[in-house]
Amino acid sequence: MSTTATAPPAAGTAPEAPAKGGKKKLIIAALVLLLAGGGGYWFFLKPAGPEPAPExxxxxxxxxxxxxxxxxxxxxxxxxxxxxxxxxxxxxxxxxxxxxxxxxxxxxxxxxxxxxxxxxxxxxxxxxxxxxxxxxxxxxxxxxxxxx
Structure with missing residues (x-):
């Protein structure tokens, strides 16, 4: 059995940063879903205004x-x-x-x-x-x- 150990980062080098734009993409997707849901409600499920009184x-x-x-x-x-x-x-x-x-x-x-x-x-x-x-x-x- 062999184990592989990784060496700790050398002093003076920055740790690896996660891929950039992951959080941005998630926020944009959430906003698009919210806007689409709001638009769907507005056009299809929004209650109509008060019915006109009968004459x-x-x-x-x-x-x-x-x-x-x-x-x-x-x-x-x-x-x-x-x-x-x-x-x-x-x-x-x-x-x-x-x-x-x-x-x-x-x-x-x-x-x-x-x-x-x-x-x-x-x-x-x-x-x-x-x-x-x-x-x-x-x-x-x-x-x-x-x-x-």
């Missing part, structure tokens, strides 16, 4: 319906739907009337006399109708609201 379209007025309330009372309610201008065909009002009946049936007549409660119920009805009509309804109006 009002036709107002669909529905015939009033009578709904049974608590304690033998009833509510006669008429509604109108503010549609967006994106509606291609005349919408069917039966979904809106069904949602209105479901929401108001069995409520207390005294609660319906309070403006805050009516406003809350209108907002709840609008949320339900936005879902049912896939965003084509942007407003609900009470055209008739009579309790007895």
């Amino acid at each position: 009002p379209g036709e107002v669909l007025v529905l015939d009033p319906v009578q709904i049974n309330l608590e304690g033998g009372h009833y509510l006669r309610i008429g509604i109108a739907l503010q549609m967006t201008n994106n509606v291609a065909h005349a919408p069917d009002g039966s979904k809106a009337l069904d949602a209105t009946i479901d929401l108001f049936s069995g409520l207390d007549m005294a609660d319906l006399g309070k403006a805050k409660e009516r406003h809350h119920l209108k907002e709840e009805l609008l949320e339900h109708l936005e879902h049912e009509y896939h965003g084509d309804v942007m407003g609900v109006y009470f055209t008739e609201f009579v309790t007895q």
Whole structure:
């Protein structure tokens, strides 16, 4: 078995330096990758700006319906739907009337006399109708609201 030993560098000579440009090439490659990734995100994955608000379209007025309330009372309610201008065909009002009946049936007549409660119920009805009509309804109006 033989071993080879290397002699220590002689005094006055500089140790060998690693190849120059290795770190520079690594930094340049990293910058190119970062720029390419940023450019890809900018063009392909960047979220779009806010969607423009829908513009009002036709107002669909529905015939009033009578709904049974608590304690033998009833509510006669008429509604109108503010549609967006994106509606291609005349919408069917039966979904809106069904949602209105479901929401108001069995409520207390005294609660319906309070403006805050009516406003809350209108907002709840609008949320339900936005879902049912896939965003084509942007407003609900009470055209008739009579309790007895």
